[in-house]
Amino acid sequence: MSTHTVTVTGMTCGHCVTSVREEVGGLPGVRTVEVDLSTGLVTIDSDSQLDPSAISDAVAEAGYAVAG
Amino acid sequence: MSTHTVTVTGMTCGHCVTSVREEVGGLPGVRTVEVDLSTGLVTIDSDSQLDPSAISDAVAEAGYAVAG
Numbered sequence: 001m002s003t004h005t006v007t008v009t010g011m012t013c014g015h016c017v018t019s020v021r022e023e024v025g026g027l028p029g030v031r032t033v034e035v036d037l038s039t040g041l042v043t044i045d046s047d048s049q050l051d052p053s054a055i056s057d058a059v060a061e062a063g064y065a066v067a068g
Numbered sequence: 069m070s071t072h073t074v075t076v077t078g079m080t081c082g083h084c085v086t087s088v089r090e091e092v093g094g095l096p097g098v099r100t101v102e103v104d105l106s107t108g109l110v111t112i113d114s115d116s117q118l119d120p121s122a123i124s125d126a127v128a129e130a131g132y133a134v135a136g
Binding site (some may be wrong): 016 | 080081084086087
């Protein structure tokens, strides 16, 4: 198991949270995705190490961006 | 044809706009629904007069509120 955390910018409502959760949750090996709307913090538990660019791409696919 | 305008509060992003448009657009006789996210103004064209409470109910169903 591996845990990744990223901060996502641009989420404003529960729909945004759902979009991010669905896209990131669709990455291979991802078990759970927790999203804190107020902070933008996204916590991802996965079976193995995730490629940070794969996370960024999934977040972008949802219409948002990873900070930093 | 009849045109109604209401101001909806709480919409923050395009997903919110879509939710309101879908719910209000589902009211009987509604032809078009335009939503301005920046002002919250929702303009509804319908075949006949709409009951204001039906509009409020649809907006509430989407998770938002009509102002005033």
